[in-house]
Amino acid sequence: MPTFVYMTRCDGCGQCVDICPSDIMHIDKSLRRAYNIEPNMCWECYSCVKACPHHAIDVRGYADFAPLGHSVRVHRDEEKGIISWRIKFRNGKKDMDLVAPITTKPWGTGFPDLKAEPAPSKEMRASQLLYKEPKYIRMDDGDIRTLKSAGLSLKAGVYY
């Protein structure tokens, strides 16, 4: 496969098509539902699985090494900022639920508006500093590290 789409759950919304980094989720023209057009270029990255609003996409492990009968399902909740996984083994002996945070801020709130920041001075432009440095590096007012401040000097080039 490795991803496949359940016929009865897909409504052809195209979100998986929009997100797949490999460009392999496509809408079947006659059925108007999505499917994986090139399984051997699928990374099992789960981007489409996470994006599908109807949980219509699932993964069946690669046929060259994975036997049938397992499942790894996911639900990614941007509003709550968490992702939940459920892993079921082929032999049924293991059935795990795992949860992890995906962000510490409400989505889309933590980013600076760089146009609203004070413009960099001439000296900053001429220096090695990047945005908000050096404060972001060491949280003090020291300068960026140079060979000199590191107590280093350029050693001669060696060819061979």
Place this chain on the structure above:
Amino acid sequence: MGYKTIVEDNIDVLVVGAGLGGTGAAFEARYWGRDKKIVIAEKANIDRSGAVAQGLYAINCYMGARFGENNPEDHVRYARIDLMGMVREDLAFDMARHVDSAVHQFEEWGLPIMRNKKKGSYQREGRWQIMIHGESYKPIVAEAAKRSADKVYNRICVTHLLLDEAKENRIAGAVGFNVRTGNYHVFKSKTVIVGAGGASNIFKPRSVGEGAGRVWYAPWSSGSAYGLMIDAGAKMTQMENRIVLARFKDGYGPVGAYFLHLKTYTQNGLGEKYEEKWWPQLQEMVGKEYLDPEASHLTHRPIPTCLRNHALISEVNAGRGPIHMVTMEAFQDPHLEEIGWHNFLGMTVGQAVLWAATNVDPKYENPELTTSEPYVMGSHATGCGGWASGPEDVSPPEYFWGYNRMMTVEGLFGAGDAIGGTPHAFSSGSFTEGRLAAKAACKYIDDGKAEGIRVSDRQIEELREKIYKPLETYRVYSNEVVAGTVNPNFINPRQGLDRLQKLMDEYCGGFGVNYMTNGNLLKIGLKKLKWLEEDWHNGMGAADIHELLRAWELYHRIRTSECVFQHTLFREETRWPGYYYRGDFMKLDDKNWHCLTVSRRDRKTGQYTMEKAPLYHLVDDKEKTAKAG
């Protein structure tokens, strides 16, 4: 073919490929170029594109200067020993001194970084790695880039860089096509920052058939960064330095957190430790300078990754496989067990799928390890890529031509996998390089270096014809046969990719020949590769736009492969046993090859010029005991 031509003009900074490097570039460009026009052209959707599409569970490059953990020069020493000396120390130092600021921003943007509750610092996985809940790492950095760029063009496969016709060797933008609409896109720009990623699927993967996409580096890493830059006439470096990874078998699940944080270890099929017994033989091959187990023991100096591979490969060849990762001890701790699983779910789900399918519970069974097929990339533990200028306050004259991270083509910059000689940048370092490139690109424009750029309609029209030729070839010849994919006039992109992988594997040292090659094999391989390129130009058939995408990805892979062949042929030694071996020059040869290799492909003739570049050591050898980790 009724595809429209869409021209975006007057761009100041064009970011080609917005993975970790490209997003860093777009973000920082806005700060230094607040009135500049910043445009992103990306093959996929920047929310989930590139090597970090699935997420990551660790940030592998973080100094922790804030917590007094490491300094940039420590990192240079580490990268240098790991790559057997071959590192652009100016670039590595520069990346390392800025990288913390990128990581602190990620945290501010909402990336959950784990904390060491006792120390108050970030939770270390190893000396350089910190642990994150990184499932949404890519959407988070993409958001920062989207807020900064004037326009984001998703689903544009960039095929060529545009060259200025007013001044030789100067960049003028890029062209490509939209993978959905098929439209032809022209981006006229004063500068271009290439962040189009590394190259997977160049060598035959171990996975076959339906599973061929289960490679360690993403299957969409098509070597475009290299293909674009080489075609534009940029100098390349260290392209022989392909990487082979020790990973969990079949799923390619990463082992970093397992080794470093969970403290798991390896043993052979007989349950014995095996690594150390290969050191004496290896020391003979590479010399004490690069392998000194005693010093490593005393100072925590790492054993180079490639040498550990060598031990693994040799042990399997000696008939004592398989190699196992001993997880059964660590996994008795429920907390560590959870980390082990999360590590995959956050960055290589396929490994979790495999273990679920094959009932491998690492708590009760030690999983198998293997070595991967080789990859060509510049940001992980290897340093392939473009030959770039360093920063003015650090770089010696041979490494400095005015603008940080600018290639040897004026106005062309790079970040991440695109930059050669900066291994161990990883995700945070790639982002940082993007930021550095963006600041320098803005300066380049402000200095008036991009004045008077001229791109003729002819150049644009010629490229248009080239781009769509595979569709035309298919249209003309496909009906000559009844049906099916066998046609005497063309091959399809998959057939071309299979051929490339087979010849790279057999002639350039893939897993199928135990990573072994020699001068004779390389020459045959180059000849066969030339035929593949000819077939690409004259007989590549694409049935639709999706296949056209694959065709151009293959083209960039071919170009990358050719450069890998040239470099491997040129460096007549085995510098990195465990990554590849030159059977005709089995030893590391510091006398002749303590240098960087640099190539340039002539745009008109296709001929390669190879040269040696000096290796500067900016950082002394003092190795202190690691503080962190």
